[in-house]
Amino acid sequence: MRTLLKLKLAPKISLLVIMIVLVTITLSISSVGYWSIHHMMNNIEKNVLNVVNITKLSPIIIEGMENPTEKGHNIQQFIEATQAACSDIDIMVVADTEGVRYGHTMKDRVGDFFSAEDHANALKYGETYVSTGPGTLGNSMRAFAPIKNNEGTIIGFVMAGSLLTSISKAKLQIIMIMLLFIAFSISLGLIGAFYVSRTIKRSLLNFEPEDIARLYSENKGILATIKEGIIAIDQDGRITLINKRALELLKWKDQDVLGQNIKEVFPQSKLPDVIHTKEPIYDFQYALNGIIVNSNNIPIINQNKVIGGVSSFRDQTEIIMLSEKVTGVHRIVDSLRATTHEFKNKLHIILGYIESGKHEAAVNYISAVSDDIQNNVSHVLNLVKEPTIAALLIGKINRGHELKIRVRLHDDSYFDNQFGMDANNLVVIIGNLIDNALEHLNLVDQNEKIIDVLLLEEEYRIQMRVSDNGLGIEDVSLAFQKGFTTKDSGLGYGLHLVKENVDKYYGHLDVVSLSGKGTTFTVLFDKGGSSVDSGINR
Known part of the structure; x- marks a missing residue:
């Protein structure tokens, strides 16, 4: 985990996405595969039970068992026809109470004794049940049911089953399909992880989360330190940022103005004009609450699209007084203004990406700490x-x-x-x-x-x-x-x-x-x- 935290953003995202995809897909497909195999086994069990339940009630079987010399040969024909109609049935046997076969999947085995010993409950207790055991054709899942005459006397039994080799082939087929799906899903996950990490990294201007946090902290420090008022708006004219000095100059008590349209709360601002024309307005002076302020207004542009604007303004009287006291002070102010605008541009480009639908990833990075x-x-x-x-x-x-x-x-x-x-x-x-x-x-x-x-x-x-x-x-x-x-x-x-x-x-x-x-x-x-x-x- 400590190594994972030390990774850069792109490989970290890729690794996390791959891990999530791998775990999710494996668990999901494994669950589906387990259910499919379980469902298949239940279906086979139901099929063999249905076959023996239908067969034991057939008049052909009952009459053939009671009159083997006259109608006994009809039993073998019935067995062959039934098995041909049931694709999941690999073996069928009809035998009397002594175990002598009257019908069998292999015609040449009619007349021989039934070799297995798990038919006793059908003859002794008249039960219908499913068991797994060996047979002349191999191990199988088979169902037994007693054959009764019209008086209710048990005169034999019927057995129908599916070979375990056939069941194993079906299971293997399901497992192979599962593995193919897992491999395909993981491949897509790898491609998606690489694409997502590259896209997110580009959207954040190749900054790492700690770089964004540092830029944000530095930006807050600069906004709190400088003596210029700063207001930022989005492309719709809503105020997204305002520092303490701007609140003082505008004589607003708190920051409830965030989210409000600048035209409603600050009609003199030139930021709407800057967004409309995409051209900056420098050194614009206007009266504000009894003082003259000097403002600079610039648009924030990303890929030829205006995503907001930033305005900095300061009491003109203060500027004059400071310039009289300190030689070259305007250079310091210009430097601070340029630095502020740079940080604001980077911050609002990030905000612009977030507002364009990619903010979820940015939030995840920041919230990771x-x-x-x-x-x-x-x-x-x-x-x-x-x-x-x-x-x-x-x-x-x-x-x-x-x-x-x-x-x-x-x-x-x-x-x-x-x-x-x-x-x-x-x-x-x-x-x-x-x-x-x-x-x-x-x-x-x-x-x-x-x-x-x-x-x-x-x-x-x-x-x-x-x-x-x-x-x-x-x-x-x-x-x-x-x-x-x-x-x-x-x-x-x-x-x-x-x-x-x-x-x-x-x-x-x-x-x-x-x-x-x-x-x-x-x-x-x-x-x-x-x-x-x-x-x-x-």
Whole structure:
């Protein structure tokens, strides 16, 4: 294990994927093979029992046993015809109570005595049973049944069996097929592991997880140290990062602005223009809360596609004062700005890859250093097969961990989106419900803060439930109104968006809130004409 941890990212991923594929495929195919062999043996046992049960009741057999001189030859004909019709039967014998054969698979053995000794229970007790033993044609699995006349007297027995050599050939064939499937699956696993590791490594710009962690830590340190305000947005204009200095210049109290559109909270920003034109805007000055600030705005571009933008701004008065006191200070500021932008570019390229669908691997790498996070990721991925929703839940669990709030996915959860619902709409619903609970519990002063999430896709409906153990909502009727919020600052759009997306699919939204005990939001989508089916592909 220590050697595995020392490996670089690409070989580590390849090795882990190969191990998972090898164990999973081997166990799966071995289980199927065992079941197939067991099923085959049961079928053979049923076949030989069916044959002897049918044969013992045949009038041809009974009459031939009672009148061997007149109709005895019909028994051999019946045996030959029956065996020809049953492909799994290798041997059949009809004999009287003394063991004299009246019919046999080998015609020349009719009249000889039955050589085995496991027919006694059929003659003595009238039992019908299956046994394994030697015979003149070899070891076989065979069934015995008594032959009774019309008065119920046992007048002989019938035996039908399959040679163990034939059974062994069938078993060997099943095993060979299993081995071929295992070899083929492992080959595909090797190819897939190599491809996945190479793709992930390229998506992370050939950085190792420890390099990403180091870059992130250095970036945080730089953002906290410099005296410039820094704001970063994604391609949709949502604020993804803001440092303390920017909050001070904009006179915002906290970082609740993360995720909000920059046009709504910072109309003067030139970042939307930068994203639209793909051209940087340097040294732009504007009035901000009674001071003049100087800003630099650059787009973040990856493969000719804008994935966001970064703006740095500083009080122009401070710049003038510092330049008067320290010669060449602008060089220091420029250096810091360039370094900051470099780190921001790398960070947002990584974020861009994550947002484009490759974030699951990145999260797995980072979470590998924490057993707790790794368990959470595995738990979510085992229960939620839709990658977008799984990534959302993993992110919320990590966010809760930062806030010292336990976000847990219920063990009964299972979701793979067989109904074909739009993952973006589900993200809005689940994400806002969890965010609402996180923001509420973050303001609550209590020792244990828990959010329970249930996401269950059943045959005819989807059930989503988010519960918290907070203080509850005083007036539930206002919760989904646009603009309603219990926070000191906020737009109050979250629960309103949840209601809109639930109504889009004709779902049912219910909330139960108990003062001092918590709140539970439940969303149901029924598959049946007026619900999920009506909302798909809108």
